[in-house]
Amino acid sequence: MDSLRRLEELFAHFPGIGPRQARRFVYYLLGKSPASIKELTELIADVRASSVECTRCHRFFVSKNKGISACSICTDQSRDQASLMIVARDSDFESVEKSGAYRGLYFILGGTVPILDKEPERRIRLMELSSRLGEAGSPVAEIILSLNTTPDGENTAEIVRERVQSLKPGMKLTVLGRGLSTGAELEYVDSDTIRNALENRH
Amino acid sequence: MDSLRRLEELFAHFPGIGPRQARRFVYYLLGKSPASIKELTELIADVRASSVECTRCHRFFVSKNKGISACSICTDQSRDQASLMIVARDSDFESVEKSGAYRGLYFILGGTVPILDKEPERRIRLMELSSRLGEAGSPVAEIILSLNTTPDGENTAEIVRERVQSLKPGMKLTVLGRGLSTGAELEYVDSDTIRNALENRH
Amino acid sequence: MDSLRRLEELFAHFPGIGPRQARRFVYYLLGKSPASIKELTELIADVRASSVECTRCHRFFVSKNKGISACSICTDQSRDQASLMIVARDSDFESVEKSGAYRGLYFILGGTVPILDKEPERRIRLMELSSRLGEAGSPVAEIILSLNTTPDGENTAEIVRERVQSLKPGMKLTVLGRGLSTGAELEYVDSDTIRNALENRH
Amino acid sequence: MDSLRRLEELFAHFPGIGPRQARRFVYYLLGKSPASIKELTELIADVRASSVECTRCHRFFVSKNKGISACSICTDQSRDQASLMIVARDSDFESVEKSGAYRGLYFILGGTVPILDKEPERRIRLMELSSRLGEAGSPVAEIILSLNTTPDGENTAEIVRERVQSLKPGMKLTVLGRGLSTGAELEYVDSDTIRNALENRH
Numbered sequence: 001m002d003s004l005r006r007l008e009e010l011f012a013h014f015p016g017i018g019p020r021q022a023r024r025f026v027y028y029l030l031g032k033s034p035a036s037i038k039e040l041t042e043l044i045a046d047v048r049a050s051s052v053e054c055t056r057c058h059r060f061f062v063s064k065n066k067g068i069s070a071c072s073i074c075t076d077q078s079r080d081q082a083s084l085m086i087v088a089r090d091s092d093f094e095s096v097e098k099s100g101a102y103r104g105l106y107f108i109l110g111g112t113v114p115i116l117d118k119e120p121e122r123r124i125r126l127m128e129l130s131s132r133l134g135e136a137g138s139p140v141a142e143i144i145l146s147l148n149t150t151p152d153g154e155n156t157a158e159i160v161r162e163r164v165q166s167l168k169p170g171m172k173l174t175v176l177g178r179g180l181s182t183g184a185e186l187e188y189v190d191s192d193t194i195r196n197a198l199e200n201r202h
Numbered sequence: 203m204d205s206l207r208r209l210e211e212l213f214a215h216f217p218g219i220g221p222r223q224a225r226r227f228v229y230y231l232l233g234k235s236p237a238s239i240k241e242l243t244e245l246i247a248d249v250r251a252s253s254v255e256c257t258r259c260h261r262f263f264v265s266k267n268k269g270i271s272a273c274s275i276c277t278d279q280s281r282d283q284a285s286l287m288i289v290a291r292d293s294d295f296e297s298v299e300k301s302g303a304y305r306g307l308y309f310i311l312g313g314t315v316p317i318l319d320k321e322p323e324r325r326i327r328l329m330e331l332s333s334r335l336g337e338a339g340s341p342v343a344e345i346i347l348s349l350n351t352t353p354d355g356e357n358t359a360e361i362v363r364e365r366v367q368s369l370k371p372g373m374k375l376t377v378l379g380r381g382l383s384t385g386a387e388l389e390y391v392d393s394d395t396i397r398n399a400l401e402n403r404h
Numbered sequence: 405m406d407s408l409r410r411l412e413e414l415f416a417h418f419p420g421i422g423p424r425q426a427r428r429f430v431y432y433l434l435g436k437s438p439a440s441i442k443e444l445t446e447l448i449a450d451v452r453a454s455s456v457e458c459t460r461c462h463r464f465f466v467s468k469n470k471g472i473s474a475c476s477i478c479t480d481q482s483r484d485q486a487s488l489m490i491v492a493r494d495s496d497f498e499s500v501e502k503s504g505a506y507r508g509l510y511f512i513l514g515g516t517v518p519i520l521d522k523e524p525e526r527r528i529r530l531m532e533l534s535s536r537l538g539e540a541g542s543p544v545a546e547i548i549l550s551l552n553t554t555p556d557g558e559n560t561a562e563i564v565r566e567r568v569q570s571l572k573p574g575m576k577l578t579v580l581g582r583g584l585s586t587g588a589e590l591e592y593v594d595s596d597t598i599r600n601a602l603e604n605r606h
Numbered sequence: 607m608d609s610l611r612r613l614e615e616l617f618a619h620f621p622g623i624g625p626r627q628a629r630r631f632v633y634y635l636l637g638k639s640p641a642s643i644k645e646l647t648e649l650i651a652d653v654r655a656s657s658v659e660c661t662r663c664h665r666f667f668v669s670k671n672k673g674i675s676a677c678s679i680c681t682d683q684s685r686d687q688a689s690l691m692i693v694a695r696d697s698d699f700e701s702v703e704k705s706g707a708y709r710g711l712y713f714i715l716g717g718t719v720p721i722l723d724k725e726p727e728r729r730i731r732l733m734e735l736s737s738r739l740g741e742a743g744s745p746v747a748e749i750i751l752s753l754n755t756t757p758d759g760e761n762t763a764e765i766v767r768e769r770v771q772s773l774k775p776g777m778k779l780t781v782l783g784r785g786l787s788t789g790a791e792l793e794y795v796d797s798d799t800i801r802n803a804l805e806n807r808h
């Protein structure tokens with residue numbers, strides 16, 4: 001395969017990108033100045049090289065200082081050390097953090113476990129979660145499972161719930177509330193959501 | 203205006219129908235047999251003539267027996283007489299009823315009140331609600347406000363809440379739970395819904 | 405089936421209407437005043453009763469005068485009597501007429517013929533077309549086939565073409581030009597349309 | 607600005623990419639292996655470094671041989687040297703070439719000229735077009751303008767048409783046919799396209 005087709009192929013693996021748009025990316029780059037290309041490739045290499053996986057929450061962050069191993073949130077003492085929210089991916093973390101509604105700590109699973117998958121350890125960071133929960137003198141008092149309400153998300157929640165309960169029996173374990181989203185019109189809401197909204201009325 | 207244009211105009215007022223589709227309806231009817239037209243017009247007249255507004259919940263239902271004034275749900279003693287769900291429209295009632303999650307009674311407001319509207323009584327059945335709640339010996343122990351989580355819906359909820367509280371101080375008054383709908387992906391959920399889901403975690 | 409369900413069923417046969425919207429139509433009508441219902445049903449009956457199928461072009465039009473048998477276009481001597489455009493449906497006629505680009509006469513087939521259908525006479529007005537083309541002293545000098553460029557439309561065009569050629573050998577028979585539509589972006593145009601646009605370049 | 611935000615910014619300039627997807631690209635890359643990152647950045651640099659702008663048609667192509675200055679189509683003697691199709695962008699060229707309907711040569715303008723733009727030379731390769739058409743002994747007998755049928759495309763076509771006519775008076779100059787695209791339904795076709803389809807009937 002020539003390098004042009006191979007580059008198209010790599011772009012086609014970017015999230016949300018199909019073969020057609022991948023090809024447009026290549027043409028876009030062919031028309032850029034050498035200086036722009038240099039900036040782009042150096043930034044990609046640089047960002048990746050200076051990215052660090054936080055040893056506590058396992059999200060990726062960029063640090064010039066190679067000695068740093070925990071992210072700005074995990075080391076922020078003003079955040080609530082008693083709350084640990086478990087999310088599937090960095091993008092879920094971003095979404096919750098952007099809401100401004102949560103002031104505790106996070107743990108990133110790194111993915112979800114499809115239903116019937118036999119080896120969840122290969123999909124999500126269960127061992128790392130054990131280590132995190134096993135930290136001596138941990139002040140964590142509540143674990144919040146924040147996973148998609150999709151079949152994969154609910155399967156993953158079940159697996160994590162079992163693991164937490166065997167590691168920390170008695171630990172308070174919550175899930176995000178189910179119900180009407182903002183802007184919902186009752187006429188178009190699915191029966192399952194109506195049932196949840198009714199159970200969680202207050 | 204000729205009768206053809208006038209009929210188009212009437213169809214264009216049907217819910218969700220624009221001028222183009224209204225015109226297609228007219229052409230569709232022009233091509234139907236006289237027998238089909240007769241069936242349609244008779245059914246429309248018949249259904250409307252035999253439709254009754256339930257004196258308790260105010261939803262429309264069809265009854266051949268003019269003596270009947272309350273609908274099959276309001277007269278069903280196996281339903282939970284202690285729960286009264288307030289919805290805006292018949293279509294919202296249909297949506298909740300289809301979910302199978304609710305076994306109590308309903309009250310149909312007949313609409314919503316736009317923000318800043320000065321005369322809510324002209325928009326929704328506040329007087330009829332007063333009568334319903336004022337029934338002697340009413341077993342209603344909980345009122346569930348099931349309104350859209352849109353600005354109009356929330357404004358309406360506020361107006362109904364005030365009315366209920368002045369009529370029945372101390373009555374248990376709940377709203378549908380807010381949070382993640384079924385199938386929600388955290389990455390795409392709005393901040394307001396994340397905040398609600400977090401507050402309503404359990 | 406009760407009359408309410410039957411009315412829903414009839415509305416669900418209206419063009420572009422599904423069961424959900426059909427039900428909304430019924431609820432919409434239940435809430436209308438008796439006077440509105442009377443106007444609607446009388447208009448439907450009236451429009452259908454006074455609709456006439458033009459004996460020449462076979463489109464439906466409304467006329468209070470039962471003696472009239474040809475529509476305002478077929479009897480308009482200022483229109484080009486030498487051009488006859490064949491379309492599938494009244495709605496196609498409306499679309500062409502709205503463009504203001506055509507000043508000749510029309511013939512409405514009344515439908516299209518699906519591929520492999522064995523009895524095109526039952527689907528479209530082939531016999532009526534024979535009568536129309538066989539009018540003594542007909543000034544028609546060009547027949548324009550204006551059918552959808554879909555498989556059914558092209559199949560229908562082929563059937564009509566054969567019929568016209570056997571009835572009127574040597575008659576000028578044209579089809580609408582194929583090519584780029586207004587607003588087309590070359591990057592997203594399908595290969596078949598590019599081929600046609602290239603063949604029809606001018 | 608830190609390098610992570612800057613990389614997001616660069617991705618947000620990729621065709622069709624907004625800030626949200628740009629951020630997802632960065633997270634995607636943070637999770638890739640160092641070897642994958644190396645392959646990607648080397649390919650980008652490599653493809654750009656070995657990309658050549660064809661001296662005749664001005665499209666970009668990849669060549670390991672720096673001595674080559676004309677692309678495989680411009681040097682393919684089996685293609686029709688008498689036809690020159692002018693397109694706006696490489697992606698338009700790709701679309702036409704994919705159709706398999708054209709066997710002549712191309713010229714890429716490099717963009718379009720917005721209406722009222724005063725300096726078309728800065729937007730499109732008018733000087734290069736002059737050189738191409740001025741080649742001694744050029745066998746070009748027909749120039750095909752293949753531009754979007756959008757306002758910008760039509761403005762650009764007008765500018766190119768004037769230039770060609772002043773450079774090569776009498777040269778055959780065609781545009782792609784206008785009319786119904788494949789799959790068009792007459793009922794939904796705009797009036798302008800119906801007018802064109804009618805004018806270009808055949």
